[in-house]
Amino acid sequence: xxxxxxxxxxxxxxxxxxxxxxxxxxxxxxxxxxxxxxxxxxxxxxxxxxxxxxxxxxxxxxxxxxxxxxx
Numbered sequence: 001x002x003x004x005x006x007x008x009x010x011x012x013x014x015x016x017x018x019x020x021x022x023x024x025x026x027x028x029x030x031x032x033x034x035x036x037x038x039x040x041x042x043x044x045x046x047x048x049x050x051x052x053x054x055x056x057x058x059x060x061x062x063x064x065x066x067x068x069x070x071x
Contacts, residue, residue: 024040031050038050
C-alpha cells in the first residue's frame with residue numbers, strides 16, 4: 001500500500017512543486033541552448049548544471065572555397 005502525500009488545502013500551493021520543476025527544466029534547457037551557466041545548490045555547493053557541454057555537439061559546417069566546392 002502506498003502512502004498518499006499530504007496535499008496543501010490552499011489551491012495556490014497545490015501545484016507549486018510541478019511548476020517549480022517545469023521552471024527549472026526550462027531554465028536548464030535555455031542555458032544549454034545559449035551556452036550560459038545555470039547554477040543550483042547541490043550538497044551545500046554552488047554547481048553549474050549546464051556545464052555538461054560534452055553532450056552538446058554543434059554540427060560542423062563544411063567549409064567551401066570561393067567556387068562553392070566543399071573540401
